[in-house]
Amino acid sequence: MEKLIRVPGFSLRQLLYFVTVAETGTLTEAAARLHISQSAVSMALNELERTLKVQLCIRRKAHGITLTPAGKQALQQMRALLRQAEELESGVSGEGDQLSGRLSVGCYLTLAPTVLPPLLQGFSALHPALTLDFEEDTGDRLQQRLLDGELDLAVLYDMDVRPEMDRAVLFTRRPHLLLPADHRLAGEPSVALHDLADEPLVLFDAPPSSHHTLQLFQTAGVTPLVRHRTTNFETARALVGRGLGYAISVQRLPNDRTYEGSRVVSKEITELPETTVSVLLCWPRQVAQTRRASEFVRYCLENKPRA
Known part of the structure; x- marks a missing residue:
């Protein structure tokens, strides 16, 4: 019985x-x-x-x-129950493959400007009845918000990702140097960190990027001279553009101009030719995905965004 x-x-x-x-x-x-x-x-x-x-x-x-x-x-449990209830309602009343309800996606700060817009535009066009919200934050805070049930999914670098997270790889990138266009090494195809050891470093200080950047220097056997710290990626580029230092970035932008119009150049790092960083779509392992979330994951994997 x-x-x-x-x-x-x-x-x-x-x-x-x-x-x-x-x-x-x-x-x-x-x-x-x-x-x-x-x-x-x-x-x-x-x-x-x-x-x-x-x-x-x-x-x-x-x-x-x-x-x-x-x-x-x-x-956290109440948020999960409410999402499941909303999923039940939309699944029973929905027609065909149409999705409805709300999907909350987080994205790491520097990835958001280039990764989020095409994904939001494309997925929303396929599912106009769905409300797709996004939040930008640092990697550690996004993961906590996933575990707290505030977000369904988050786009993160594969740096310090918690074991409680499931993930799918969207793409990989190689870290590179940012130099002012008039730098003495700007014409070189690649630049060694050792050749910049005595110059000021502009450190993008938003977890986990700062930790990862310092690890790259440690791997290369170089101790950097950290002169400026910023949590704004464009501020880092602006400081480099004005010749106030150099920076390391994983994000590659199609525009080589800063907000002020100064030009910066990207250079491969001589000591780290094989180093790559994956960009992930993450979600909490212990939380059952809604149909909205699983469809968004499938869409992202079929429409690989460019960073």
């Missing part, structure tokens, strides 16, 4: 209210986003905590809400 499935004592609406409160940080903002009264949100939270027999958040006047450890753990 099959075991009867017990109907949970909470509703999807209550889960939605709690997730919205967790994302907005206050009952007032959550109520505004949900277009309901603050008292309705508060009552739903009370009922949810009573049903689950656990305190999910601490409410402080003028300071918003703070999730308890139990609330943080439950948040």
